[in-house]
Ligand SMILES: Nc1ncnc2c1ncn2[C@@H]1O[C@H](COP(=O)(O)OP(=O)(O)OP(=O)(O)O)[C@@H](O)[C@H]1O
């Protein structure tokens with residue numbers, strides 16, 4: 001579904017991604033781990049189309065289409081969803097109105113009729129229950145004054161509403177209390193199906209106990225330096241990243 | 255794929271939708287400002303002697319006055335002698351019904367989306383259409399007359415209800431109020447007159463559309479609205495003009511009088527030609543608007559959506575004379591390209607227990623410059639007066655300007671005056687967040703702007719709120735995300 005080939009990208013003239021290769025198949029759950037500043041959010045931003053990143057080399061294919069040629073909104077309409085590490089606040093725009101606009105833009109793109117009134121509210125209620133989202137936050141301004149955890153949960157609620165094919169969750173688990181972590185993970189598991197793929201960026205093995213990944217990748221200094229299964233996450237939890245860095249240096253000095 | 259900056263630049267190139275001219279036979283006076291032209295206008299309109307004298311007093315005051323210097327923009331050079339002070343569609347005889355209106359004119363108003371044809375008119379909206387200096391048609395006149403509501407052109411009011419006009423003309427904005435008001439008093443050509451009798455709730459929105467068409471003419475309308483005891487009226491004005499390279503002056507005067515327990519809601523959707531992206535052409539919108547809450551517990555509410563004009567310079571104000579009277583000012587002012595707005599309000603609390611509320615939302619894009627200027631004055635008699643002011647600025651891009659000049663003069667210790675102000679910028683990260691949810695940049699900006707102006711647009715009558723929202727998105731199209 002998603003193929004990333006030798007992806008290089010820079011921001012403010014600084015090379016951040018230095019040759020990422022990644023293949024994500026339908027229905028797969030991938031976890032990306034790695035030290036702070038290694039480029040995890042940058043990879044997510046490049047996939048979503050943030051304009052201050054410049055791709056200097058490489059390709060990204062999504063369902064046979066060149067993702068890098070598309071505007072951010074078209075990527076979203078094609079089915080790429082990014083749950084932001086730091087969701088922004090937009091005062092004056094109600095959460096509900098925002099979601100309705102987003103949903104109907106995507107539906108229109110796909111040639112589906114817009115959802116209005118009762119139908120829209122029905123879907124909202126259904127998804128709200130699915131991911132256990134606080135209904136009181138629906139009529140507030142988008143993320144304005146939301147607590148850190150509420151913002152993260154709003155991202156997952158949007159994910160449920162917009163029903164993308166590929167969801168990239170950037171540290172959605174950070175800032176969640178223990179109960180919220182379980183609820184959000186349950187939500188993600190309910191949304192999982194044979195057609196949908198996930199990329200979960202996280203620092204904590206704990207999340208991966210709830211959401212069991214098919215693959216775990218370690219991103220370091222702009223490259224994926226190791227790929228394994230859920231056991232790799234356990235090993236990282238125990239040993240940290242240093243042994244991997246050393247392995248890498250050994251390899252590179254050979 | 256355009257980035258936000260390109261989109262911001264692109265807004266500048268957006269064309270003005272109403273910039274067409276109408277080819278029509280006109281009576282136009284030769285350029286020049288002097289007593290003769292004033293006498294000519296007065297004679298053309300068959301005015302009584304007292305009105306001519308009032309005009310001449312206005313002219314005398316005007317000659318003694320200078321252009322002000324306190325505004326937050328450079329006063330453009332105005333050659334008032336080069337303007338023509340009278341332009342009217344040539345008509346053969348007095349019009350008795352819409353059927354006799356020149357079809358070209360009707361077509362013009364149709365194009366503007368203002369149906370003058372009563373069958374097709376917006377349900378519940380009576381329209382007075384002013385083309386250049388002259389009122390061409392007033393709809394629903396008969397229906398209003400049954401209730402005793404007078405809604406007609408100013409010229410007609412002078413003929414039919416001279417006592418009413420004489421009683422109130424200049425009582426809120428005197429002939430010597432300021433240089434543009436004095437000029438207007440001297441040369442005003444037409445406008446609208448409204449009188450709502452005691453206890454009558456005007457059953458429909460009253461609406462005036464102003465259209466400047468002729469070249470090198472100034473437009474100087476006068477609007478006078480009197481709401482007698484216990485009456486209510488909601489009034490809306492809209493404005494458009496063709497695109498011209500030269501600037502055109504629009505110096506109107508609006509006077510509102512509310513008696514005991516009366517309420518006047520006055521809404522403006524101003525979309526005069528703003529000039530091109532380099533600031534060439536456009537209307538100078540120098541207007542004096544003031545209302546007086548003469549009676550106890552009366553209320554005047556101004557709502558304005560200002561998107562057009564090269565320069566918008568006006569402070570719709572309220573004098574709260576009656577005890578427990580109430581004044582409101584809701585404003586959205588948008589500038590882009592090289593547009594300038596210096597607007598706000600003045601509220602004079604005179605009576606006791608008077609209340610006022612000011613909500614101002616400025617939006618600046620391109621190289622536009624937006625100033626809010628407001629005065630809240632509380633007099634010694636105004637015990638327990640209250641004011642709340644909220645003054646917000648929204649910036650789009652890095653080249654625009656936004657300023658606030660709030661003045662407070664309180665001479666009563668019991669007064670409570672609250673002022674809140676915010677400045678925000680539509681951030682690239684906000685736009686990207688919305689993009690990443692499938693919303694394109696233009697829609698994203700519209701979503702943010704609509705959220706921002708909601709409180710003001712909610713004050714407009716429903717049909718016009720929808721129109722104003724569309725106008726805002728058109729105005730900001732391609733300007734931001
Ligand atoms: N706009 C920018 N200008 C300069 N440097 C940037 C910019 N954005 C990101 N970077 C740099 O790129 C590198 C990668 O950042 P990124 O946010 O992708 O890391 P991360 O792996 O997500 O880290 P974390 O685990 O802390 O979230 C960092 O060194 C960061 O400082």
Ligand SMILES: [Mg+2]
Nearest residue numbers: 040041042085
């Ligand atoms: Mg990150």
